[in-house]
Amino acid sequence: xxxxxxxxxxxxxxxxxxxxxxxxxxxxxxxxxxxxxxxxxxxxxxxxxxxxxxxxxxxxxxxxxxxxxxxxxxxxxxxxxxxxxxxxxxxxxxxxxxxxxxxxxxxxxxxxxxxxxxxxxxxxxxxxxxxxxxxxxxxxxxxxxxxxxxxxxxxxxxxxxxxxxxxxxxxxxxxxxxxxxxxxxxxxxxxxxxxxxxxxxxxxxxxxxxxxxxxxxxxxxxxxxxxxxxxxxxxxxxxxxxxxxxxxxxxxxxxxxxxxxxxxxxxxxxxxxxxxxxxxxxxxxxxxxxxxxxxxxxxxxxxxxxxxxxxxxxxxxxxxxxxxxxxxxxxxxxxxxxxxxxxxxxxxxxxxxxxxxxxxxxxxxxxxxxxxxxxxxxxxxxxxxxxxxxxxxxxxxxxxxxxxxxxxxxxxxxxxxxxxxxxxxxxxxxxxxxxxxxxxxxxxxxxxxxxxxxxxxxxxxxxxxxxxxxxxxxxxxxxxxxxxxxxxxxxxxxxxxxxxxxxxxxxxxxxxxxxxxxxxxxxxxxxxxxxxxxxxxxxxxxxxxxxxxxxxxxxxxxxxxxxxxxxxxxxxxxxxxxxxxxxxxxxxxxxxxxxxxxxxxxxxxxxxxxxxxxxxxxxxxxxxxxxxxxxxxxxxxxxxxxxxxxxxxxxxxxxxxxxxxxxxxxxxxxxxxxxxxxxxxxxxxxxxxxxxxxxxxxxxxxxxxxxxxxxxxxxxxxxxxxxxxxxxxxxxxxxxxxxxxxxxxxxxxxxxxxxxxxxxxxxxx
Numbered sequence: 001x002x003x004x005x006x007x008x009x010x011x012x013x014x015x016x017x018x019x020x021x022x023x024x025x026x027x028x029x030x031x032x033x034x035x036x037x038x039x040x041x042x043x044x045x046x047x048x049x050x051x052x053x054x055x056x057x058x059x060x061x062x063x064x065x066x067x068x069x070x071x072x073x074x075x076x077x078x079x080x081x082x083x084x085x086x087x088x089x090x091x092x093x094x095x096x097x098x099x100x101x102x103x104x105x106x107x108x109x110x111x112x113x114x115x116x117x118x119x120x121x122x123x124x125x126x127x128x129x130x131x132x133x134x135x136x137x138x139x140x141x142x143x144x145x146x147x148x149x150x151x152x153x154x155x156x157x158x159x160x161x162x163x164x165x166x167x168x169x170x171x172x173x174x175x176x177x178x179x180x181x182x183x184x185x186x187x188x189x190x191x192x193x194x195x196x197x198x199x200x201x202x203x204x205x206x207x208x209x210x211x212x213x214x215x216x217x218x219x220x221x222x223x224x225x226x227x228x229x230x231x232x233x234x235x236x237x238x239x240x241x242x243x244x245x246x247x248x249x250x251x252x253x254x255x256x257x258x259x260x261x262x263x264x265x266x267x268x269x270x271x272x273x274x275x276x277x278x279x280x281x282x283x284x285x286x287x288x289x290x291x292x293x294x295x296x297x298x299x300x301x302x303x304x305x306x307x308x309x310x311x312x313x314x315x316x317x318x319x320x321x322x323x324x325x326x327x328x329x330x331x332x333x334x335x336x337x338x339x340x341x342x343x344x345x346x347x348x349x350x351x352x353x354x355x356x357x358x359x360x361x362x363x364x365x366x367x368x369x370x371x372x373x374x375x376x377x378x379x380x381x382x383x384x385x386x387x388x389x390x391x392x393x394x395x396x397x398x399x400x401x402x403x404x405x406x407x408x409x410x411x412x413x414x415x416x417x418x419x420x421x422x423x424x425x426x427x428x429x430x431x432x433x434x435x436x437x438x439x440x441x442x443x444x445x446x447x448x449x450x451x452x453x454x455x456x457x458x459x460x461x462x463x464x465x466x467x468x469x470x471x472x473x474x475x476x477x478x479x480x481x482x483x484x485x486x487x488x489x490x491x492x493x494x495x496x497x498x499x500x501x502x503x504x505x506x507x508x509x510x511x512x513x514x515x516x517x518x519x520x521x522x523x524x525x526x527x528x529x530x531x532x533x534x535x536x537x538x539x540x541x542x543x544x545x546x547x548x549x550x551x552x553x554x555x556x557x558x559x560x561x562x563x564x565x566x567x568x569x570x571x572x573x574x575x576x577x578x579x580x581x582x583x584x585x586x587x588x589x590x591x592x593x594x595x596x597x598x599x600x601x602x603x604x605x606x607x608x609x610x611x612x613x614x615x616x617x618x619x620x621x622x623x624x625x626x627x628x629x630x631x632x633x634x635x636x637x638x639x640x641x642x643x644x645x646x647x648x649x650x651x652x653x654x655x656x657x658x659x660x661x662x663x664x665x666x667x668x669x670x671x672x673x674x675x676x677x678x679x680x681x682x683x684x685x686x687x688x689x690x691x692x693x694x695x696x697x698x699x700x701x702x703x704x705x706x707x708x709x710x711x712x713x714x715x716x717x718x719x720x721x722x723x724x725x726x727x728x729x730x731x732x733x734x735x736x737x738x739x740x741x742x743x744x745x746x747x748x749x750x751x752x753x754x755x756x757x758x759x760x761x762x763x764x765x
Contacts, residue, residue: 005560008524009035010330011531013096013106014079015086016113017047017070019312020297023319024110024326025070026383029077033327037528039104040074041096043085045611048135050312051377054349057142058174059181064610068384071611075604076387080488083615086113089270091291101491102538105531108293108329110322111280115261115299115310117163122257124232128240129257132167145254149182156188160242160250162229163258164195165202166311166348169212171258172221173351192250194224194242201358203309204346208356208363215350215365224248261299261310275302284337285325286318293329297322306340313344316380347373387607439691457579465504467572474571479504482518482565486601486719487618490532490562494539496621500644500720501566502547506629507642507723509578510570512547517554520563536564547626576633578640578725581658587638587753588732589663592628592744593620593722595648595713596676598686603679613675620673620746621720627742632725635735643721647692649699649714651724656698659726665751667710676716680709688717722746726753 010033014021017040028038046067056066074081082104088097095103116133119125130141149157159175161168172193180186193200193216199209200216200223216223224244231243232255242250263278273281273290280296281289281304288294289304298315308314321338328335346358347369355369456475457467465479481501487493498515505512517540521529533556544551600617603609625642632640639659641651648670656663692715705711722744727735732749739747 005523006034008037008522008528008532010037011105011107011528012036012038012326012330013104013109014038014040015042015096015109015111016298016300017042017044017068017073018112018114018298018300019049019315020319020322021110021112022047022068022070022073022384023316024323025073025077025079027320027323028079029073029387031327032078033330035524036330037524037531038077038079039082039106040070040077040079041082041084041086041098041101041104042070043083044134044136045069045071045083045615046136048139049377049381050135051373051380053135054170054174054351055374055377056139057171058177058349058351060353063139065378065381068381069611071604071614072387072607072609073384074488076607080490082489082491083618086266088266089272091271094293102535104535105527106293107527108295108326110295110297110326111300112296112298112315112322113264113300115263115279117257117259118262119257119259120262122162122229122232122259125257128232128234129162129255131257132163132171146178146182149179153182153184154188156190157183157254158190158192158252159254159256160192160194160252161256161258162194162242163260164193164197164200164223164225165258165260166204166346168193168195168256168258169200169216170349170351171256172216173219173349175351176219176221177351189220190222191220192222192224192252194227194229194244194250196226196228198226200225201348204358205361205363207361208348208358211356211363211365212348212350224250263300267300277302284339285335286322286338287325287335295322295326303340308340311344311346313346314340317341347376349373465508465510465568465570467508467577474573475577477505477508477510477570477572478568480565480567482563483719484520485562485564490536491539492618492622493562494536494564495543496618496720497564498540498543498566499622499624501568502543502549503625503642503644503720503723505568505570506625507578507640508570508572509576509629509633509640510572512549512568512570514550514552515544515566515568516552518563518565518567519554519556520559520561521556522561523558532562536562540564540566543624547624578629578632578637579658580639580641580655582639583655583659583661583663583726583753584638584728585661585753585755586729587726588729588749589652589665589724589726589751589753590632590732590736590739590747591643591648591671591722591724591750592625592739592747593623593643593718594671594673594676594746595643595716595718595721596673596679597621597719597721598647598689598717599676599679599684599713600673601719602686603675603682603684606684608682608684609679610675613673616674623720623743625723628723628739628744628747631735631738631742632723632727635727635731635738637725637727637735640723640725642723643718645688645717645719646695647689647715647717648724649695650692653695653698655724655726659753660756662754662756663751664754665714667705667708669748669750670710670713671746671748672710672713676713677709680712680716685712685715686717689715692717 047070048067052061052066055061071081084098084100086098095105117131132138161172176191179189183189200213201209227244230245233241235241240252240255268274268278275281279302282296282301283289286295286297297318299310325335343360348356353370354367355373357364357369454469456469465477468476470476485493502512597617600609639655643651736749
C-alpha cells in the first residue's frame with residue numbers, strides 16, 4: 001500500500017551559511033522532520049571554513065578544500081537554497097527582506113551570518129582598505145594582489161595589516177609565506193602590522209603573545225603597538241598613507257583590515273534586541289531574548305549570560321545545540337541550554353607548517369601542532385563531502401522520521417533497452433522529464449486528428465508553436481509547456497520556466513501577448529503553500545513584466561511535488577515567421593547558449609556537482625531568447641528553433657527534415673557549460689538522454705568522435721536552452737557579433753547547411 005504523502009506544515013528559514021548552520025543542515029539531512037519547509041538564504045554558494053583560510057592564503061590549501069558547498073549541503077538536507085542577500089527583517093509580518101527575492105515568510109528563523117571588521121572609526125577604510133570579511137570579497141582582493149605582484153615580481157611592495165588579534169597575526173605569517181614564493185627578492189617585501197593594544201593577541205597568554213611577536217620580528221615584520229589608525233588616504237594611484245592618532249604615518253601599497261568584529265547595520269534596524277555592538281542578544285537556548293521564534297549563532301550572536309570572544313570554535317560548538325533547539329521548537333518539546341566552555345584551544349598557524357597552541361595560560365610551538373591542526377581541520381571539512389555515501393542516524397526525539405535516500409541516476413552506458421529496464425529508474429525534472437520524440441511520433445501517427453483550415457502550423461506540420469489565421473493583418477501563435485521543479489528556489493524556478501515557455505514564441509519570431517498558468521503545489525497547509533505559490537508567481541511575473549506580457553488566468557492543483565507551466569499566446573506578421581523549415585545550403589548555423597543543463601541537473605541529484613556549476617547553469621537559463629530572436633530576424637534567418645528536451649541533435653534533425661537538407665557540425669565549436677564535461681566523463685546523464693540517443697541513426701561519425709564527451713552532450717536535454725538558427729552565409733559573421741554584443745556571450749557558429757543527401761546526416765568535424 002502506498003504511504004500517504006507528507007504535508008508541509010512549517011516554514012523554517014535559515015539566514016546565512018556560517019559554521020553553525022552548516023552543521024544544522026548536515027544534521028537535518030540525517031534526522032529531518034517531515035513536513036518542515038526548510039529554506040537556506042545565503043549570499044554565497046560556498047561558505048568558508050575559518051580554520052583553514054590562513055592556510056589558503058599561504059597556498060597550502062585550494063578553494064575547494066577550505067569551502068563548504070552550500071548548494072550540495074542544502075540538497076542533502078532537503079532544504080530550498082535561495083541565493084540572495086538579506087537586507088532587513090519585517091518582524092511584525094514574520095518576513096525576511098532580500099535584495100532580489102520578494103519577502104520570504106517564516107514561522108521560525110535562525111541567523112548565522114558572521115561578522116565584519118569594524119571600520120566606521122577609520123576615515124577612508126571603506127574606500128581604500130581590504131577587509132578580511134566577508135571572506136569571499138577578501139579572497140577575490142587577495143587574488144588580485146597576487147596577480148599584481150606576479151606581473152612585476154622585481155618591484156618592492158609594502159603590505160599593512162590593521163589589527164593584531166589572532167586573525168591579523170595569522171594573515172601576517174601566511175601572506176609573507178605566499179608572497180616570498182612570488183617575489184624574486186625577499187628584501188622587496190615590507191610587511192607592517194598595526195595594533196591598538198600594548199601586546200599582540202589580546203585575550204591570549206603572555207607567553208603566546210611574546211612568542212608570536214618574536215617570530216614576526218624574526219621574519220622581518222614591522223610591528224606597531226599602541227597605535228590607533230584614524231585615517232587612510234591615497235598618496236598616489238594605488239598607494240596609500242595610513243595615519244595614526246600618534247602622528248605616525250605609514251606608506252603602503254595594500255591595506256588589510258582585521259579589526260574588532262562588528263555587526264551588519266541592518267540587524268539593528270529590525271527591532272530585534274541586540275547588545276551595545278549591534279549583535280543579536282540570545283539566551284542559553286541560542287534564542288533571541290526578544291523574539292522566541294528567532295535563533296542566532298556564531299559571530300552574529302552574543303550570549304546574554306556568557307561573555308565570550310567572536311571565535312570560530314564557538315560557532316562550531318553551537319551547531320548541535322542549535323539543531324536540537326530548532327527541532328524542539330517545531331515539535332513543541334523542551335529546549336536545552338548550551339553552555340560555552342570558558343577556555344578553548346587556539347592553534348595559530350605561523351606560515352611555515354608550524355603552529356602555536358594557546359590554552360588559557362599555557363602555550364606551545366611545534367611542527368607537530370600544525371600536523372594536528374591540519375588533521376582536525378580536514379576531519380571537520382570531511383563532514384560536508386561525499387553525501388551520497390552518508391547514512392542516516394537515528395533520531396530518538398522524532399517518531400516516524402521519513403528518510404529519503406538517493407536512487408541511482410541513469411548513466412549513459414544504459415543505452416541497451418534490457419539494461420535500461422533493469423536499472424533502478426530515477427526520473428529527472430525540468431525539460432528532461434519529457435517523453436522521447438519517437439514515442440510522440442508513433443503515438444501521433446496512430447491518431448486521426450482533424451485540423452481546421454485556419455490552422456497554418458499545427459500537428460500536420462509541427463513546429464515550436466501553432467499558428468492560426470485569425471485576421472488579414474496578423475496571425476495567432478499558441479504554445480504550452482510544463483514540467484516538475486528542478487530547482488529548490490520557487491522564485492528562480494518561476495523565472496526560468498517562464499523564459500522556457502515564452503521561448504517557443506521567440507523561436508517563431510512572434511510577439512508574446514498573454515499567458516495562463518498551470519501549477520501543481522505539494523501537499524501542505526495553506527500558510528506554507530501560500531509562500532511557495534507567492535514566490536513562484538512573483539518569479540513568473542518578473543519575466544512577464546520585462547516582456548510586457550499579461551498573466552490572464554490559470555489552474556492549480558496539488559500533487560507530490562511542485563510543477564509549473566504556461567500556455568502562451570502571441571501574434572506574428574505573416575512575413576515575419578521563423579519556422580524549422582527553410583534552411584538553405586551554405587547557411588551558417590548559430591547556437592546562442594551552451595549545452596549541459598541535463599547532465600548538470602542529473603549530477604546535482606546525486607551530489608556529484610559543484611554549487612558554482614549550478615549557479616552558472618541557472619544564469620544561462622535566466623537569459624531570455626527574445627533579443628536573440630529579434631537579431632536573427634534582423635539578419636534574415638532562414639530557420640530557427642529553441643533547444644529543449646530533445647537536445648541539440650533532436651531539434652536539429654527536426655529542422656533538417658522540415659528543410660530537406662543535411663548539416664555539418666564542428667564539435668569543437670559547440671559551447672558547453674562549466675562542469676558539464678566533468679559530469680559527462682563520470683557517465684552521468686539525465687533520464688531522457690537514452691531516448692535522445694535514438695537519433696544517433698541520423699549521424700555519421702567515427703569511433704574516436706563518439707568517445708568525446710562533447711559528442712555525448714549533443715543529446716543532452718536542455719531547460720531554457722538557447723536558440724538554434726540558420727543564417728545566410730553573407731550575414732552570419734555580423735549576426736554572431738551582434739548576438740555577443742547583446743549579451744549572448746556564449747554564442748557560436750557551430751556548423752553549416754549542406755545539400756540534401758539520400759540520408760539525412762550530421763557530419764562532425
